[in-house]
Amino acid sequence: MRYGVYARKIYLCGRISSSIEMIEFRDVTFIYDGKPLIEHFTETIETGEKVVLYGSSGTGKSTLLGAIAGFVRPDNGEIAIDGKIMNGESIQLFRQQIAWVPQEFTLPYNTVREMIDAPFLFRINRQKRPSRHKILKEFEKLGLEEILYEKKASEVSGGQRQRIMIVIARLLGKEYTLVDEPTSALDENSIGSLINYIQNFGSSETVVMVSHDNRFISAFDRKIKIGV
Ligand SMILES: Nc1ncnc2c1ncn2[C@@H]1O[C@H](COP(=O)(O)OP(=O)(O)OP(=O)(O)O)[C@@H](O)[C@H]1O
Incomplete structure (x- = not known):
């Protein structure tokens, strides 16, 4: 998994106290193999928005999501956090406020219980450590x-693992939750529950998701189409 190492860091790390108000893509272009993937992309994502990035396969949705987390840098243009251009130092701080939920992801834990517990063992998150009861209530939702x-x-499916990670993100209360294609292989009921769950993230918590699923896309007010 290309984001594996960084993703693990993001999954585990804590959160800093300052809060972010917006992220701007300013005339951003990504070029792969000599061809532009995304060209002159300009958008602002404000704090608290629940945003869906949608569009055809291969148009660069995951690349943009990775760029928010600083995994990928644009070839041209800038990404700014609260008006300041993202650089090596600011991205380190910003990452502490991100929960990253990729499509496929291997974590070094034997059990689901350990996987959920791990980020809460860090001092900075310890006060938020949820009880089993609280976790199971989130599972139910x-x-x-x-x-x-x-x-x-290893016994849970990719889709279940991803939803468990969304629960962890919710319980950690990070400012930004970035989710890559959470709807693959979900049935109607599960998609409905996921929509409700994400829309109920706090008003100061921003969620940015990639999705292909029209049922999911149509449920969100803030949609950003990638590609033509
Ligand atoms: N590091 C890289 N080097 C070369 N090409 C890359 C790199 N990262 C992405 N690409 C290419 O850019 C294109 C867009 O990839 P990306 O995963 O961002 O698109 P997507 O819209 O999320 O696609 P999908 O909906 O199919 O998941 C793909 O053709 C991919 O192979």
């Missing part, structure tokens, strides 16, 4: 069965 909590991490 997303249609995740209680039995999953006791399973080996």
Whole structure:
């Protein structure tokens, strides 16, 4: 998984106290193999927005999501956080406020319980450490069965693992949650639960998602189409 190492860092790290108000893409272009993937892209994402990035396959949605987390740098243009151009130092700080939920992801934990517990063992998150009861209540909201909590991490499906990570993001209360294609292989009910769940993130919590699924896309007010 190309984002694996960084993703693990982001998943584990804590949060700093200052809060962000907006992220701007300013005339951003990404070029791969000599061809522009995204050209002159300009958008602002404000704090608290629940945003869906949508568009055809291969248009660069995941690249943009990765750029928010600083994994990918634009070839031209700038990304600014609260008016300041993202650089090596600011991205390190910003990453502490991100929960990153990719499509595929291997974490070094044997059980789901350990996977959920891990970020809360850090001093900065310790006060937010949820009880089993609280975790299971969140599971229920997303249609995740209680039995999953006791399973080996290798025994849960990719979609279940991703929803468990969305629960963790919610419980960590990070300012930004970035989710890559959370709807693959979900049935109608699960998509409905996920929409509700994400829309109920706090008003100061920003969620940016990539999705292909029209049921999901149409449920969000803030949509950004990538590609033609
Ligand atoms: N580091 C890289 N080097 C070369 N090409 C890359 C790199 N990262 C992405 N690409 C290419 O850029 C294109 C867009 O990839 P990206 O995953 O951002 O698109 P996407 O819109 O999220 O696609 P999908 O909807 O299929 O997941 C793909 O053709 C991909 O191969």
